Amino acid sequence: MSAAILEVSGVVKRFGGFTALDGVDFAVTAGERVGLIGPNGSGKSTLVNCIAGTLRNEEGRIRFEGRDIHSYPAHRRIRLGLARSFQIPKPFASMSVLENLCVPLLYATKGGEGRRVADEAHGILRQVGLHEKAHAMSGGLTQVDMRKLELARAMAAKPKLLISDEAMAGLSTSEVDDILELLMGLKAQGVAVIMIEHVMRAVMKFSERIAVLVAGRKIADGDPQAVVGTPEVVKAYLGE
Amino acid sequence: MSNRNFAIVAFAVAIAFAAASQLVPNEYFFTAAYVVLQFVILATAWNILGGYTGYVNFGSAAFFAIGAYSTVMLYNAFKAPLLVMIVAGTLVAGLLGLGLGYLTLRLRGVFFAIASLALAVVLYTFVVNWDYVGGARGAYVLQPREVPFGLPRYIHLLYIVLVLEAAVALVVARTIEKSTIGRGLAAIRDDELAAECSGVPTLRLKIFSATVSGALMGMAGTTFPFYLSYIEPSSAFGLSYAVNSIAMPLIGGMMSWIGPLIGAVLLGTVQQLVQVTISSAWNLLIVGVLLVLFVTLAPNGIMGWVEAWRKRRSRR
Amino acid sequence: MEASTALVVNAIIAGLLLGGFYAAVSLGISISFGMLDVVNIAHPAFIILGSYVAYIVNDRLGFDPILVSVVLSPLFFALGMALYRIYYLCFEKRGQESLRGLAFFFGILFITEVTLVLIFGVDYRLVTTAYSEVTWRAGDIDLPMRLFVPFLVSIAMVVALQLFLTHTFFGRAVLAVAQDQLALRLMGVNPVRVKERAFALSIATAGVAGAFLIVIQPVQPSIGREYIGLVFAVCVLGGMGSIWGTLIGALVLGIAESFTSTFFGPSWAPAVSFGLLLATLAFRPSGILGR
Numbered sequence: 001m002s003a004a005i006l007e008v009s010g011v012v013k014r015f016g017g018f019t020a021l022d023g024v025d026f027a028v029t030a031g032e033r034v035g036l037i038g039p040n041g042s043g044k045s046t047l048v049n050c051i052a053g054t055l056r057n058e059e060g061r062i063r064f065e066g067r068d069i070h071s072y073p074a075h076r077r078i079r080l081g082l083a084r085s086f087q088i089p090k091p092f093a094s095m096s097v098l099e100n101l102c103v104p105l106l107y108a109t110k111g112g113e114g115r116r117v118a119d120e121a122h123g124i125l126r127q128v129g130l131h132e133k134a135h136a137m138s139g140g141l142t143q144v145d146m147r148k149l150e151l152a153r154a155m156a157a158k159p160k161l162l163i164s165d166e167a168m169a170g171l172s173t174s175e176v177d178d179i180l181e182l183l184m185g186l187k188a189q190g191v192a193v194i195m196i197e198h199v200m201r202a203v204m205k206f207s208e209r210i211a212v213l214v215a216g217r218k219i220a221d222g223d224p225q226a227v228v229g230t231p232e233v234v235k236a237y238l239g240e
Numbered sequence: 241m242s243n244r245n246f247a248i249v250a251f252a253v254a255i256a257f258a259a260a261s262q263l264v265p266n267e268y269f270f271t272a273a274y275v276v277l278q279f280v281i282l283a284t285a286w287n288i289l290g291g292y293t294g295y296v297n298f299g300s301a302a303f304f305a306i307g308a309y310s311t312v313m314l315y316n317a318f319k320a321p322l323l324v325m326i327v328a329g330t331l332v333a334g335l336l337g338l339g340l341g342y343l344t345l346r347l348r349g350v351f352f353a354i355a356s357l358a359l360a361v362v363l364y365t366f367v368v369n370w371d372y373v374g375g376a377r378g379a380y381v382l383q384p385r386e387v388p389f390g391l392p393r394y395i396h397l398l399y400i401v402l403v404l405e406a407a408v409a410l411v412v413a414r415t416i417e418k419s420t421i422g423r424g425l426a427a428i429r430d431d432e433l434a435a436e437c438s439g440v441p442t443l444r445l446k447i448f449s450a451t452v453s454g455a456l457m458g459m460a461g462t463t464f465p466f467y468l469s470y471i472e473p474s475s476a477f478g479l480s481y482a483v484n485s486i487a488m489p490l491i492g493g494m495m496s497w498i499g500p501l502i503g504a505v506l507l508g509t510v511q512q513l514v515q516v517t518i519s520s521a522w523n524l525l526i527v528g529v530l531l532v533l534f535v536t537l538a539p540n541g542i543m544g545w546v547e548a549w550r551k552r553r554s555r556r
Numbered sequence: 557m558e559a560s561t562a563l564v565v566n567a568i569i570a571g572l573l574l575g576g577f578y579a580a581v582s583l584g585i586s587i588s589f590g591m592l593d594v595v596n597i598a599h600p601a602f603i604i605l606g607s608y609v610a611y612i613v614n615d616r617l618g619f620d621p622i623l624v625s626v627v628l629s630p631l632f633f634a635l636g637m638a639l640y641r642i643y644y645l646c647f648e649k650r651g652q653e654s655l656r657g658l659a660f661f662f663g664i665l666f667i668t669e670v671t672l673v674l675i676f677g678v679d680y681r682l683v684t685t686a687y688s689e690v691t692w693r694a695g696d697i698d699l700p701m702r703l704f705v706p707f708l709v710s711i712a713m714v715v716a717l718q719l720f721l722t723h724t725f726f727g728r729a730v731l732a733v734a735q736d737q738l739a740l741r742l743m744g745v746n747p748v749r750v751k752e753r754a755f756a757l758s759i760a761t762a763g764v765a766g767a768f769l770i771v772i773q774p775v776q777p778s779i780g781r782e783y784i785g786l787v788f789a790v791c792v793l794g795g796m797g798s799i800w801g802t803l804i805g806a807l808v809l810g811i812a813e814s815f816t817s818t819f820f821g822p823s824w825a826p827a828v829s830f831g832l833l834l835a836t837l838a839f840r841p842s843g844i845l846g847r
Binding site for chain 2: 654655659660667669784823830838
């Protein structure tokens with residue numbers, strides 16, 4: 001039984017009068033593939049932001065590899081190995097695809113003296129299938145390539161946990177398969193992945209475990225087939 | 241070109257300019273060149289925080305003036321040597337940048353911009369009300385009668401000092417630009433949140449950028465009291481500094497160290513001509529109009545045109 | 557009444573009157589920056605423009621400046637629409653509003669000031685109205701009409717604007733566009749049109765506030781820059797985009813300035829608004845009525 005690398009306990013996040021997260025408990029073990037689903041507005045992105053450090057939760061604890069990371073700013077969390085991609089891709093538009101990767105390589109990982117950052121970047125681009133576009137400007141990429149770049153940037157940080165935030169939204173079937181293959185391959189590198197998605201086919205294929213978030217509360221957490229059949233989960237998705 | 245080689249070239253060019261100036265018969269050259277060089281330093285300095293990091297500083301005049309007024313204070317207190325005054329002014333301005341950055345760079349860029357404007361006014365009010373540095377009446381800072389290094393007039397020395405300062409500013413800017421820090425700053429400029437989530441310590445880098453930028457702008461101001469042997473707040477905090485330090489990098493190109501240099505030389509020279517032939521109010525109007533035209537129609541400036549032209553050529 | 561109490565009371569009154577005026581001046585920023593997220597640094601330029609327009613008409617035809625400015629406000633409205641068009645096409649659409657949008661508005665501010673200098677010179681201009689010299693007195697308490705009339709009209713403007721925003725369809729569209737543009741689009745309203753008109757409204761208020769300004773004090777082109785810190789200070793103090801907050805922030809600022817002026821001298825007054833702004837930004841960016 002591997003130890004949990006991420007432990008979220010009792011996390012509460014409020015925006016003025018609105019409670020986005022209402023006491024969420026959530027854990028991920030090393031190398032695990034977890035799906036996180038829920039209707040729009042249920043708090044999935046808020047949870048991601050609290051875990052990644054771009055938002056601060058008002059109550060509750062977040063532990064990464066046993067360490068309480070509450071006071072850690074986002075840039076410190078990624079250095080610990082906690083990476084995330086953005087739902088709407090945020091490339092560094094003035095830089096090429098390769099240069100985009102150099103930023104996390106230089107800042108989120110420790111290299112030795114004289115390391116060849118460009119070579120490492122090429123390696124990652126090969127992994128995600130963007131190698132041909134290494135010198136293209138990142139602002140002009142297609143949707144699926146931008147999603148790949150998002151994930152590549154997260155992977156460049158050599159993370160132990162990667163949170164993929166709706167990387168497949170709006171993509172075609174074959175593009176979804178592309179991204180899915182990419183994410184599946186991360187397990188071989190020992191990277192735990194939290195996949196937030198609405199594309200159920202991909203979630204079912206990918207996840208060893210599924211957690212369901214509705215209105216800021218986790219209403220189910222366990223075996224994918226079992227979770228998807230629970231009455232509360234079905235009710236939450238009625239009308240979707 | 242490596243940093244060391246660029247520095248060597250920059251200083252070699254500076255020394256060449258310094259030496260060649262002694263062959264120029266027209267004394268007006270020195271007074272005009274002094275102003276243009278001032279702008280080279282200001283534009284280059286502004287661009288470190290502006291173009292590289294994406295944070296607009298409307299208060300360049302505050303940093304420039306604090307460099308100038310620290311010279312006035314040291315002059316009144318000890319008649320300190322010029323080099324000491326330059327270093328001191330640069331450090332004080334750097335501290336100001338550090339302070340302003342620390343207070344306001346946690347917030348959105350627009351708040352920093354407004355705060356920088358606020359800073360200029362607050363500082364101006366302080367200086368106007370402080371008699372030790374002359375207040376609103378101004379202060380006299382007399383050029384020493386003995387001109388060092390056997391130069392014919394003191395303005396020649398000021399010119400040479402500025403040429404060297406400009407070289408320093410360009411070397412600093414380029415070194416930052418090509419370094420890891422420069423990449424981090426560019427990431428902050430392109431998308432600060434994504435940069436933070438890529439491991440870039442955004443607050444630390446922004447404060448660094450503001451400190452260096454402020455220090456160099458202060459450096460530009462340290463010799464200013466000697467220029468006219470007199471200084472008063474409305475000229476030290478002049479509007480021309482605020483608008484030019486933004487317009488010159490914008491027009492020249494904000495992405496690299498060359499843009500501010502081009503913008504400053506071009507725009508600075510044009511302004512010297514207009515000022516002499518028409519008036520200083522028209523001069524400022526032209527700068528303002530050019531600023532608006534460039535920012536709406538050619539936001540990447542002259543270097544942007546050069547880059548686009550190069551890309552088109554390589555595609556053929 | 558004791559001399560020092562009278563001094564304090566008068567400082568408070570002057571501060572309140574000034575504060576009302578500051579609210580009128582800052583209303584536009586409350587809309588453009590607080591609600592539309594457009595950093596219109598050039599807002600004070602339009603205030604000064606309003607002052608000069610009022611001055612010209614008053615000088616040539618003798619009409620009351622405040623009346624004139626209200627009558628001419630459609631001109632400023634049109635100017636605001638045009639300005640927003642340019643801003644939207646060149647910056648907001650391209651996502652460049654932070655750096656280049658700021659530089660753009662700064663350029664506009666600058667051009668306006670320098671053009672006014674070229675046309676009118678740097679001399680102070682003032683207007684003469686029926687009430688400029690009138691002061692109501694109650695014992696040691698002074699109520700100068702040149703402050704009181706603009707104060708009244710300012711308060712009327714604040715109330716009118718708040719009612720407009722909460723009770724008309726367009727007003728609520730403006731409030732909505734500040735919160736959720738997508739939802740607005742789904743309801744069939746074009747958010748760009750809404751923003752355009754809201755921005756135009758903000759410029760129109762600036763024009764009218766300009767008339768208040770020249771009634772209160774003599775005006776010259778560079779005064780605009782002194783008001784930049786003030787309007788943003790009021791907006792931030794008041795919690796960004798809240799009309800009542802703007803009023804409260806403005807009154808606080810007015811009283812702070814009035815006290816500084818009375819007890820430390822008027823040359824320190826500009827530092828008050830800016831200092832308050834710096835302090836608010838550093839310590840409580842969500843303002844007094846913070847969101």
